[in-house]
Amino acid sequence: MNEAPRRWRLMLACYIRPLMGRASPTDRPGHDTGQPGKDVVRGSWGWATPGHRPTRQHTLTGTRPSCAGRPGRLLVASYERERRIIGVKVAILTSGGDAPGMNAAVRAVARTAFSMGWQPMKVESGYKGLLEGRISPVDRRRLGGIIGRGGTVLGTQRSKEFQSPEGQQRVVDVLEEARLEALVVVGGEGSLTGAMKLSERGVKVVGIPATIDNDVWGTEIALGVDTALNTALETIDRIKDTASSHNRAHVVEVMGRNCGYLALMSAIAGGAEAVLVPEFEPDPEDLIGFMRKAYDQGKSHFIVVAAEGAKLSAAEFDEYVNSTDTYESRRTVVGHAQRGGDPTAFDRILGSRFGTAAVEALAAGESGVMVALSGELVVTLPLDQVVGRMRPLDPQMYRMAGILSALPE
Numbered sequence: 001m002n003e004a005p006r007r008w009r010l011m012l013a014c015y016i017r018p019l020m021g022r023a024s025p026t027d028r029p030g031h032d033t034g035q036p037g038k039d040v041v042r043g044s045w046g047w048a049t050p051g052h053r054p055t056r057q058h059t060l061t062g063t064r065p066s067c068a069g070r071p072g073r074l075l076v077a078s079y080e081r082e083r084r085i086i087g088v089k090v091a092i093l094t095s096g097g098d099a100p101g102m103n104a105a106v107r108a109v110a111r112t113a114f115s116m117g118w119q120p121m122k123v124e125s126g127y128k129g130l131l132e133g134r135i136s137p138v139d140r141r142r143l144g145g146i147i148g149r150g151g152t153v154l155g156t157q158r159s160k161e162f163q164s165p166e167g168q169q170r171v172v173d174v175l176e177e178a179r180l181e182a183l184v185v186v187g188g189e190g191s192l193t194g195a196m197k198l199s200e201r202g203v204k205v206v207g208i209p210a211t212i213d214n215d216v217w218g219t220e221i222a223l224g225v226d227t228a229l230n231t232a233l234e235t236i237d238r239i240k241d242t243a244s245s246h247n248r249a250h251v252v253e254v255m256g257r258n259c260g261y262l263a264l265m266s267a268i269a270g271g272a273e274a275v276l277v278p279e280f281e282p283d284p285e286d287l288i289g290f291m292r293k294a295y296d297q298g299k300s301h302f303i304v305v306a307a308e309g310a311k312l313s314a315a316e317f318d319e320y321v322n323s324t325d326t327y328e329s330r331r332t333v334v335g336h337a338q339r340g341g342d343p344t345a346f347d348r349i350l351g352s353r354f355g356t357a358a359v360e361a362l363a364a365g366e367s368g369v370m371v372a373l374s375g376e377l378v379v380t381l382p383l384d385q386v387v388g389r390m391r392p393l394d395p396q397m398y399r400m401a402g403i404l405s406a407l408p409e
């Protein structure tokens, strides 16, 4: 008898039979007992388990070691083969400002789709490319190596036409003509709003939050934030060296649109003396007073991190300092450098988790949702709850930044 099939049979008998035979409905993988901390798999794989409703938690893409248990996977795989709908065409696009980690998400969407026997389709240049019908099948061999690349291999553009109801209807028509059954949209607030509009028109769509601004409501962190934060931090660290040598004040302007997250976090991580964010408005006189005191106490520099949307802008504060005859300031705008570069390990992993969860959500019959990070878990949230709101800046973090930069009395 051939040894290999025998080994397989034995393995299946060991892993699958005991689980199928003995497991009660509450301890099968995929079942949500609602008891946090219990050693169960709560996940999108639950859809594959007969009699279980899809849950909104995707723990298999989570970090609990118990969730990645081999028996669970094998069990699920066997159900999956039975229930799988082969050949679903799922399109993926990246839209809005690019964010490091988008490629990891594209790769994960495509590979998860392939693993289900689906056909992933790539859309070039976001919604604009979709309107122009720039859609083609993903070549599996072209996915290798993209996980570590910055930018987006699919390209991205902002489309005015798509913002109109006519443009949105045209996209629905294009999707129908191309026989695309589902769409995964990777992008920020504007892109997710677009996804919601399509969902309202009956398109099966799942969004993946990706923006360096970290302003998308409902997720602890969006794709690209960690890399952008580290890029900003590297600049702050370098600036600190030269600022100390010259005893200068230095204002470092970081991106973030109307959200102060990048500025606040890079200020904390970089040990900056002050931070300017759109959410809180300091009095410039107070800030100058604080700077004077810092120098009096022997500080060799005064680093201010300013969000691009701060009410007291980086340019204004820089000018203000230079208008005093005593102090000197320089200003550095980190700018688009924050959007580029190889994604950090965190963004590669997050992109992988979000991409996998997005396809799992579609397979579970979910639509009009966004995948999001909630604690350790990847969850889904209805898009209509997410769009039109901005992720608030944590006032405790802002307060902490103040405590940590306070001068000794």
Ligand code: F6P
Pocket: 097, 188, 211, 212, 213, 255, 256, 257, 308, 339
């Ligand atoms: O939303 C991402 C972002 O980089 C913002 O931080 C910034 O305000 C904006 O995009 C810049 O957009 P653009 O690349 O079109 O200049």
